[in-house]
Amino acid sequence: MNSLLTPAMAGLSAGGAYAILGVCAIFTYRLVAVVNFTGAAVGACGAFIMVALVEMGMPLFPAVVLGIAAGALAALFVGFITTIWFSGANGSVKAAVTAALLVGFIALGLRLTGGQHPKRFPDILQGAWLRLADVQITNASIAAIGLAIVLTIAAEQFLNRTRTGLELRALSERPMAAELLGIRVRLLALIVWAIAGAVTAFALMLIAPLRSPDFASLSLLIVPALAAALIGAFKSFRAALFGGLAIGIIEGLASGLVGLNQYRAAIPFIVILLVLLWSQREARWDESR
Template sequence: MDSLLTSAVAGLSAGGAYAILGVCVVFTYRLVAVVNFTATALGAVGAFVMVMLTELGYPMVPAVLTGLVAGTAASVAVGFVTTIWFSGSNQTVKAAVTAALLVCIIALGLRLTGGQHPRAFPDLVGGAGLQLAGVTITAASLVSIGLAIVLTIAVEQFLGRTRTGLQLRALSERPMAAELLGIPVRRLAIAVWALSGAMTTIALILVAPLRSPDFGSLSLLVVPAFAAALVGSFNSFRAALIGGIAIGVIEGLASGFVGLAQYRAAVPFLVILTVLMWSQRGARWDEAR
């Protein structure tokens, strides 16, 4: 029992990062109506800029800040493409564009970063955080979960209580009407992409030391990000927060069993399948009657 509890707690750090990623996916979908397959690949750009600078001997703080700028800039570039070139397209087309860009970014990223050779990402938040029921919760876990909670609350308050938040909601619900009313639609959409890129970069920098951190592996963390967002039906920030943490904990539990450890990467896929099946339960039961 103690070993299972330890394994579950060990998954909190990844769970916090998944929660941040899931909230960012919901944020982008709700405000600019794009299912963003490139989310983690763009964050991986920033994370790898950071680690390559540290390998060259640059101090940690400037390297992290430069990585954040790179991840944000990459996200703004993709946002510019979807906002300007595909502004009149439907959600399916925009999703297809980001899926195609994901493949391109992964191929280019693997080429520029040395293929699937893992990089030694520094653990920015090392050490023990606190003891709970005899189990040590790492500082990285506390920071990642804390950031996820702060991001969720901040986004909810921002959208519900500020003028800019109301404009963003108008942008997502009635983009043409918002533009006619003089709301700076494109500028706000690019700002959404920028914030998403910055937060995704932070999440990947935190989770990279726990993974096999090659560019492709980090980019494909879009799967747990989408699983967390799907728990919230791509609408609820809080549900995405809970879903991301839960996925990390389940992965941690799986790693505690010898026979299941090698299948822990399948957990997000199982969550996606379960949520989709549950969402279709009414239709299937009606057919069965």
């Protein structure tokens, strides 16, 4: 029993991070209508700023705060480009823009952080929350899962219950109409970008010590994040939460099996493939007339 439980629990913190990133992906998609391929890269910017500050001798707490702010700034940069130059463009073009920006982010990030050599990330939450025999649940994974759940509930409540949430939904569906109604389109959009960037930065700080934390690998966490978002059909935060956790746990289980271990990072791709094949049971047409 424990031989399965141990790796599954080890996958929990990764799953929590995937869930956070997936929820952020849906958040940006539903509110500013962009599928953001730089979603994890902006967070990686924040996480690496935090590491740099710690290496320069800054205490952990202010470094984490500044790192989160840096993640928000990086996201704002992407947000500026998409809202100012591409406000009228369709979803494909915006996605292409973020995919192109991802190239620049990774190239610059690798250059500034010293290439593929992993940095040593400080554990910002040390210790185990629960330990039973050889099964242990770390504080970091509890924090990741907790943040994911809080984020899911907050996003749902915000979108469905608040006036600003309603305005933002109007904004993503019909930006022009929203602007004509007197909604401060640009400001709201930029706030959404900043929030997503800040949250992602914190999520990556939690997960980085468990990964090979070079800039490129952290940026490519966007793949499991988008897989989680697809499970939620880019609509349901709750489904993305469970999807992200499930991907993490499956990866954890696979890492415990000899022969599958090396291939576990291919799991998000298989999830994406299956979800997409399932969701196209019926034909759909592009917008009419």
